[in-house]
Amino acid sequence: MPDLPLQGRFYRYTGRDERKRRAIAEKNLFVSEAARRANQIIADRPYEIQQISFALIASDIGCDVEIVRRALGDGGYNGRTFRVTQEDRAALEPYRTKVE
Numbered sequence: 001m002p003d004l005p006l007q008g009r010f011y012r013y014t015g016r017d018e019r020k021r022r023a024i025a026e027k028n029l030f031v032s033e034a035a036r037r038a039n040q041i042i043a044d045r046p047y048e049i050q051q052i053s054f055a056l057i058a059s060d061i062g063c064d065v066e067i068v069r070r071a072l073g074d075g076g077y078n079g080r081t082f083r084v085t086q087e088d089r090a091a092l093e094p095y096r097t098k099v100e
Helices: 018-044 054-061 065-072 086-095
Strands: 049-053 079-083
Touching: 018 049, 018 054, 018 065, 018 086, 049 054, 054 065
Parallel strands: none
Antiparallel strands: 049 079
């Protein structure tokens, strides 16, 4: 099982084409936002076993599901499953949005 909080896998481009650099920078903004949103969803749910849907996160942040799938991959085609321990809960505390 993966360590939480999730970190996105960023795109890399070292070429000189400015148009490609801008496109990669835009995708990387979505990668950051996808990781933040996934961590937020996991932190707000009280369950030990949780699933996240790549399509739901893509819809929430307004990007293509393929970007989210690549950023948060290592799961199935549609999403990932996590076991959230007490240590993970402590690490995810900054992402919580619900106040009890």
